[in-house]
Amino acid sequence: MSTPVIDVRGLVKEFPNGTRALSGVDLQVTAGETVVLLGANGSGKSTLQKCLTKLVRPTSGTVEVLGTEVCTARKREISALRKDVGVVFQKINLVRELSVLTNVIHGSLGRVSSSRNWFACSARSEQREEAMEALERVGLAHVAGRRVEQLSGGQQQRVAIARMLMQQPRVVLADEPVAALDPRAGRAVMDLLWEVTEEQGLTLICTLHQLEIARDYGSRVVALRDGQIDMDTHMSRVAEEELEGLYTAEDEVLHAL
Incomplete structure (x- = not known):
């Protein structure tokens, strides 16, 4: 197996108010791999992505991205890493x-x-x-x-x-890139994002909330629940009820508003 370009081990993030967003997350992603990150609101998805480039400082554990040990890297090393990590935001910026x-x-x-x-x-x-x-x-x-x-x-x-x-970039982090778009525009953007990352051999981690889109575009799916990895498998092996079970009824209602 090739050396991962993203190697997360035992990642913990606890905020000053006592909220533990991540509790011992392990995640390895190889070059050119596409990963769909799923989970309800508050499951730790965004915190995990932000830890990859030290936008959020981990409490403990190790995070290595493109050969840089993020947790101990100096400001200059983090700046260099961020040049190699492209981000597609929900808020287009x-x-x-x-x-x-x-x-x-x-x-x-x-x-x-x-x-x-x-x-x-x-x-x-x-x-x-x-x-x-x-x-x-x-x-x-x-x-x-x-x-x-x-x-x-x-x-x-x-x-x-x-x-x-x-x-x-060599790695792309997409944080719910189609959440603010209508279904037709969203699928056009997803098609494009998948095409360009494949053409250029980029590594992609894409956070999604819409289960239908995740099912259609995901190959490897990693799901978080309460700050821990709940699922890490190929999308074809996941039953629909397993995906739906990642979200509480309350969370689905809030997301639909």
């Missing part, structure tokens, strides 16, 4: 008043440190061409000059994926 092309060029700032890349009009031709290629890949080259606020939610999430591609 684009600069709505700026052009689509400028937003995508921003994805290069971690590897091409230049104030010229803050705006498309001043960016170097190499970055402009690369950003246009990324937009072409997500089917939005024709709107490069528009302001982001003029696009639909689904289009904005595709711009966010283009920005992530511009980063040239």
Whole structure:
């Protein structure tokens, strides 16, 4: 078996108020693997993802990502790691008043440190061409000059994926990337995310809440319950009632509101 690019062992996270979000999580992910992360609200999904890049500092255990021991790494090492980890957020986090092309060029700032890349009009031709290629890949080259606020939610999430591609990451963390989209736009974004990560051989961990989408797109599924791994298997081996059992009736009602 190949060496994992993500290796989490005995991970515990306890917050100052006494809440234990993670209780001894073990997770290994190999290069190029796609993992769907499931669990009810409060199960520890987001905390686990944030621990991978030290956005949340673990209480104990070890977290190694792309050869960096996250728990003991210094600020410079964490900054270098984050350049190799692309993130697709539920809240899209684009600069709505700026052009689509400028937003995508921003994805290069971690590897091409230049104030010229803050705006498309001043960016170097190499970055402009690369950003246009990324937009072409997500089917939005024709709107490069528009302001982001003029696009639909689904289009904005595709711009966010283009920005992530511009980063040239090795690992992608997607945190409920379609939760705010209508079903049709959501599936278009999921198709695109799966396609580009496969094309480039990227490692993907995608947190989802919608069971139907998880069933359709998931290969390996890792489920958390009360801060612990409750399931780690191939999606084809999971019965529907097992998936539904991950969520309480109260949680499903809250998520639907």
